[in-house]
Amino acid sequence: MPRILRDVAALREVVAGWKAAGEAVGVVPTMGALHDGHLSLVRAAKQDCARVIVTIFVNPKQFNNPDDLLKYPRTEAEDAALLAPLGVDVIFAPPPEEVYPEGFATMVSVAGISGPLEGAHRPGHFDGVATVVAKLFGMTQADCAYFGQKDWQQLQVVQRLAADLNLAVKVTGCETIREADGLAMSSRNARLSAEARAKAPALHAAMQRAAAGIRGGALVSTAMKAARAEVLAAGFDEVEYIELRSAAMLERVSTLKAPARMLAAAMIGGVRLIDNIAV
Ligand code: AMP
Numbered sequence: 254m255p256r257i258l259r260d261v262a263a264l265r266e267v268v269a270g271w272k273a274a275g276e277a278v279g280v281v282p283t284m285g286a287l288h289d290g291h292l293s294l295v296r297a298a299k300q301d302c303a304r305v306i307v308t309i310f311v312n313p314k315q316f317n318n319p320d321d322l323l324k325y326p327r328t329e330a331e332d333a334a335l336l337a338p339l340g341v342d343v344i345f346a347p348p349p350e351e352v353y354p355e356g357f358a359t360m361v362s363v364a365g366i367s368g369p370l371e372g373a374h375r376p377g378h379f380d381g382v383a384t385v386v387a388k389l390f391g392m393t394q395a396d397c398a399y400f401g402q403k404d405w406q407q408l409q410v411v412q413r414l415a416a417d418l419n420l421a422v423k424v425t426g427c428e429t430i431r432e433a434d435g436l437a438m439s440s441r442n443a444r445l446s447a448e449a450r451a452k453a454p455a456l457h458a459a460m461q462r463a464a465a466g467i468r469g470g471a472l473v474s475t476a477m478k479a480a481r482a483e484v485l486a487a488g489f490d491e492v493e494y495i496e497l498r499s500a501a502m503l504e505r506v507s508t509l510k511a512p513a514r515m516l517a518a519a520m521i522g523g524v525r526l527i528d529n530i531a532v
Pocket of ligand 1: 284429
């Protein structure tokens with residue numbers, strides 16, 4: 254079993270030993286309730302780095318909805334069992350007061366890229382993400398960090414953050430891992446009822462159809478309108494956004510030129526799902 258550490262001092266001591274031995278350190282930040290998507294990041298880290306830390310921290314600062322924070326699945330023992338065979342060295346699972354001790358006063362905010370899409374629908378979310386990621390980079394002193402493309406906008410925010418603050422960490426974005434029916438793996442999928450789970454793949458299916466249409470010359474606005482209608486007709490309760498954006502800067506795209514990304518967020522059965530694909 255990997256060692257489970259809960260305080261920064263103990264983590265620093267372990268990492269200092271690795272660094273003294275010249276070993277590269279990789280970190281995979283997570284909120285736990287691990288699935289194959291997370292494990293793919295761990296495997297990528299293991300390929301590049303002699304030492305791998307998986308952090309498990311349900312970060313209260315990135316939840317704009319208290320109910321979502323409360324209901325977020327917490328499965329540490331199962332998570333540790335999943336990580337053991339992958340050769341993870343340390344699970345860093347601090348309590349909130351270790352990350353945000355009394356007097357904590359600094360927030361990291363990445364302007365521009367944090368604004369639209371998730372940023373518009375979840376006010377303060379990316380400030381919470383940027384703050385905790387900057388802290389996790391500082392705590393772990395990692396040389397390499399692995400994030401999923403599943404959270405495309407988050408990946409762009411983290412890359413901007415690392416570049417802007419000259420953090421000595423190489424950020425790698427790994428492909429989205431999906432269920433056989435196309436649903437992007439997510440810790441929140443566990444909260445879907447059987448009925449909602451059966452309908453959920455419609456989001457990815459509609460996005461793929463729209464992407465194919467756009468690549469084939471369909472008007473972006475028409476394709477996105479059709480995709481929204483298709484998702485609602487499949488049984489989703491609400492589509493918060495489904496849009497085509499430039500891949501890196503996430504600017505609106507009305508005609509397909511350079512690499513673009515289609516991104517969506519939609520509610521089904523009280524669960525908020527997000528997805529994105531390359532177009
Ligand atoms: P989370 O625990 O949801 O905060 O996710 C931790 C990391 O795992 C983030 O970098 C996510 O983008 C990544 N991740 C979550 N789901 C997937 C997935 N289906 N495929 C690849 N990476 C994922």
